[in-house]
Amino acid sequence: MFLEEFPECGKRLGWIEVVCGSMFSGKTEELIRRMRRAQFANQRLIIFKPKIDDRYAEEEVVSHKGERIPAAVVSSSAEILERVTNERVVGVDEAQFFDMELLDVCNTLAAKGIRVICAGLDMDYKGKPFGPIPHLLAAAEYVTKVHAICVSCGNLAQFSHRKTMDENQVYLGATKEYEPLCRSCFNKTKTQH
Ligand SMILES: Nc1ncnc2c1ncn2[C@@H]1O[C@H](COP(=O)(O)OP(=O)(O)O)[C@@H](O)[C@H]1O
Ligand SMILES: Cc1cn([C@H]2C[C@H](O)[C@@H](COP(=O)(O)O)O2)c(=O)[nH]c1=O
Ligand SMILES: [Zn+2]
Numbered sequence: 001m002f003l004e005e006f007p008e009c010g011k012r013l014g015w016i017e018v019v020c021g022s023m024f025s026g027k028t029e030e031l032i033r034r035m036r037r038a039q040f041a042n043q044r045l046i047i048f049k050p051k052i053d054d055r056y057a058e059e060e061v062v063s064h065k066g067e068r069i070p071a072a073v074v075s076s077s078a079e080i081l082e083r084v085t086n087e088r089v090v091g092v093d094e095a096q097f098f099d100m101e102l103l104d105v106c107n108t109l110a111a112k113g114i115r116v117i118c119a120g121l122d123m124d125y126k127g128k129p130f131g132p133i134p135h136l137l138a139a140a141e142y143v144t145k146v147h148a149i150c151v152s153c154g155n156l157a158q159f160s161h162r163k164t165m166d167e168n169q170v171y172l173g174a175t176k177e178y179e180p181l182c183r184s185c186f187n188k189t190k191t192q193h
Helices: 027-040 077-084 104-112 132-138 183-192
Strands: 015-021 043-050 060-062 068-070 073-076 089-092 116-120 142-146 160-163 180-181
Touching: 015 027, 015 104, 015 132, 015 180, 027 060, 027 068, 027 089, 027 116, 027 142, 043 077, 077 104, 077 160, 089 104, 104 116, 104 132, 116 132, 160 183, 180 183
Parallel strands: 015 116, 015 142, 043 073, 043 089, 089 116
Antiparallel strands: 060 068, 160 180
16 A cells, blocks of 8 residues: 655655556545545645546546545646645546646646645556556656456456447546456457457
8 A cells, every 4th residue: 555755854845646547446546545644644735637527526536436525627737737826735636638738737746845646547448548647657756556356357457448339538437338357358358349
C-alpha cells in the first residue's frame, strides 16, 4: 500500500503521484483514500474532475462502489492552475480525459510545493496509451498501477474491454459498456472480431 512520506528538509517539497490501471481497478477508491488521509493531516486540499465525466454526480468524485468525495469540475487543465490557491494537496480524477497541458500544470503545481495525485486510465479500450497519462507516468515521483479482477478468468486485469460497437476513444460508461480483462482474455476478444 502506498504510504506518504513527508521529508523534513527545511522547505516544502512538491511531487506528482499517479494511480493508473484499467476500469474497476480501484483508482478512484485509492485517490479518495489518499485525499482522506490528507484531510486527517489537516492539509488543505482540492480535487478536480473533467467536465466531460458526468456519470454519477456533478460536484463529486464517485467510485463504482459508491464512495464519494466533493470535487471541482473543470473544463481544461489550465483551469486547475487558476483554481488552486493555497492548497497543499491537489487530486485529479479521470486524468485521461484532460488535454496534454495537464503535464505542465502538474509540474507547475509540484514546483510550488504541492502534492499532486492524478488517477486515470493508462490505456483506452484498444489497449493504447490514453491522453496525458503516459506523460504523467514519466514525470511522476510515485506510480501505482492497480488491477481489477478479470471477469472472464479471475486473473489480474489491466485492460478495459468495450462491450459495445462504438469506436470513439471517449465513450463514457460502466459495467454495461465495459469489463476488465487480463491480457490473455483481452487478446482473445480481438481474434473473435
Ligand atoms: N472485476 C472487478 N474487479 C475488481 N473490482 C470490481 C470489479 N467489478 C466491480 N468492481 C468494483 O469496483 C470497485 C473499484 O471502483 P473504482 O475505485 O471506482 O475503480 P476505477 O476508478 O479504477 O474504475 C471495487 O472496489 C469493486 O467494488
Ligand atoms: C476504456 C475507456 C473508458 N472510457 C471511459 C469509461 C468511463 O466513463 C471512464 C473510466 O472510468 P473509471 O473510473 O476508470 O471506471 O472512461 C473511455 O471514454 N474510453 C475508453 O477507451
Ligand atoms: Zn482473464
